[in-house]
Amino acid sequence: xxxxxxxxxxxxxxxxxxxxxxxxxxxxxxxxxxxxxxxxxxxxxxxxxxxxxxxxxxxxxxxxxxxxxxxxxxxxxxxxxxxxxxxxxxxxxxxxxxxxxxxxxxxxxxxxxxxxxxxxxxxxxxxxxxxxxxxxxxxxxxxxxxxxxxxxxxxxxxxxxxxxxxxxxxxxxxxxxxxxxxxxxxxxxxxxxxxxxxxxxxxxxxxxxxxxxxxxxxx
Numbered sequence: 001x002x003x004x005x006x007x008x009x010x011x012x013x014x015x016x017x018x019x020x021x022x023x024x025x026x027x028x029x030x031x032x033x034x035x036x037x038x039x040x041x042x043x044x045x046x047x048x049x050x051x052x053x054x055x056x057x058x059x060x061x062x063x064x065x066x067x068x069x070x071x072x073x074x075x076x077x078x079x080x081x082x083x084x085x086x087x088x089x090x091x092x093x094x095x096x097x098x099x100x101x102x103x104x105x106x107x108x109x110x111x112x113x114x115x116x117x118x119x120x121x122x123x124x125x126x127x128x129x130x131x132x133x134x135x136x137x138x139x140x141x142x143x144x145x146x147x148x149x150x151x152x153x154x155x156x157x158x159x160x161x162x163x164x165x166x167x168x169x170x171x172x173x174x175x176x177x178x179x180x181x182x183x184x185x186x187x188x189x190x191x192x193x194x195x196x197x198x199x200x201x202x203x204x205x206x207x208x209x210x211x212x213x214x215x216x217x218x219x
Contacts, residue, residue, distance in 0.1 A: 024049070024056050024178060025122040032111035040110040043101035046094070053094045055177030058084050058148065058170055063117075065155060065167035078156025078163075081170065085152045089145030091138060128175055132182025144173050144185060147192050154199055162202060165195035 027048045031040055042057065049056040061077045061084075080100050087094055134140060151166040172188030175181065 023122070023125050024059065025118050025125055027056075028114045028121075029118055032107065032114040034107070037107045039104040040107050041102055041104035042096065044104075046096060046101060054084060054088050055174045057094075057096075059174035059178070062155075062167045062170040062174060065163040066171060067164070078152055081152035082149060082156060085145050085149035087145070089142055089149055091142055091145075124175065125179065128179035128181040128184055130180040132186070133180065135182030135185045136176065136180050140185070141177075144177070144188075147189065148173055151192060151195060154195070159199060159202060162199050165191065165198055169195050 027045070031037070031044060031048065037044075042060075045060065046053045046057060058081060061081050064077055080096070083096070083100070084094065148170055151170050155163050155166045155170070169188050169191035172184055172191055176184035176188060
């Protein structure tokens with residue numbers, strides 16, 4: 001299926017057609033190369049992605065957390081993810097408050113970042129394709145929102161190494177939404193289970209260690 005800006009695609013849920021933007025890698029490259037811009041805001045990307053803004057923005061906020069980051073990064077990126085995931089879960093039209101949408105960076109800095117991630121992003125996009133629609137459209141879409149909301153809350157918490165696996169799971173869900181790939185959503189669901197299990201184990205170990213310290217101090 002060709003992905004062009006403003007393309008009309010069939011909606012298996014019976015709600016008619018949806019407008020879809022182009023591939024995320026192409027849109028980011030186009031924005032980065034637009035020399036008429038001095039700065040690039042989250043709102044610019046939001047507007048360019050059309051009805052796929054959920055997937056695009058969730059991917060953008062989740063990607064930095066797939067690798068070790070400075071303390072506090074997950075809290076900053078987790079808050080917008082909680083906001084977007086809740087909207088997806090409730091079946092609402094995506095929107096962002098001005099305080100988030102107006103965040104921006106110099107176009108030259110944005111172009112530098114895009115030049116590094118675009119080849120990898122494009123390679124990932126080529127591996128995906130529309131399939132297993134039952135796992136993409138409502139009511140499955142609302143379940144994706146719920147799982148991403150849980151992951152976003154976990155990601156925002158100050159849990160040691162608790163951001164990487166949830167971020168990977170959110171990225172898989174985001175790619176699934178962007179490319180209408182149900183298989184990617186299934187992989188994201190599997191990673192969700194792994195993430196929750198690992199984070200629960202870490203929390204259990206921390207709590208148990210804390211209780212042991214308290215017991216040793218009392219004795």
